[in-house]
Amino acid sequence: MKRDSRLSGVLHVLLHMAEVGTPMTSDALAKMMKTNPVVIRRVLAGLREHQLVCSEKGHGGGWKLCRELDTITLHDIYQALDEPTLLAMGNRTESPGCLVEEAVNNALNNAFAEAEALLLARFRTVTLAQLSADFHQRMQARGFSGTHEHSLFPADDAADAE
Template identity: 55%
Template sequence: MKRDSKLSGVLHVLLHMLGMKGPATSEQLAAIMSTNPVVVRRIMAGLREQGFVASAKGHGGGWTIACDPSAVTLADIYMAVGEPSLVAMGHRTEMPGCLVEQSVNSALDGAFREVQAVFQSHLERIALAALSDEFNRRLAERGQTLEDQQHA
């Protein structure tokens, strides 16, 4: 299965934005993620709807953080990017008339539901600010500056 990397991508972008002063354009963010500006806008649209970031058109426009990073968790971001399904496994048919398949599906669905709940509760425990702190710890460990990373 092709894995969904929206959450990974948007977190990457957000952490970079936390280390920048002014607004960042989609083009700048796309360069950081090695992708296309349109992809950035697409992913950020969900965050804008939830008020985590703001966007501005025209000269000097771009994206800015519009929330308190210590009050927003990875679970919030996950939901903002559309809650892409964590689970890569599924059923052969979704409407089984076969009782065997019903038994199998209900057993597996139980596991899938548990797993999805564990995942979201794990993400709830991590604030954006905590991720940012973790990054700064790594930065200090290497003796690098923030600037070094904006172009990595």
């Protein structure tokens, strides 16, 4: 089963937007994320509805954050993505005709609910400012200074460097 990586991808995009500090076009963001600009526009439009990003038209326009990093939590972004399924596991059947399977479903449903509640509670405490600070510590530890660009990193190490 393929994992839903939208939250991770959106966090990546938002942190880059924060680093640049000026509006970024869908084309530039798509190139950086190796995807289609339509995908970027669709995702960012959802974030705009939740007032996390803003868009400016015309020359010098594009997408930018419209809130401070310390006011945006992972939970805010999760909600803006229409609360995708958190756990990939589930019950074999939702309406079992077997009492054993009912007991299994009950135990699993309780465990899944507790796990999701813990994860969502954690999402509420993590801000983009914390992720940005972690990124800057990693940059400093690797000896980089100044602004961040994807091109600072060799292609083979780009995923590890971010």
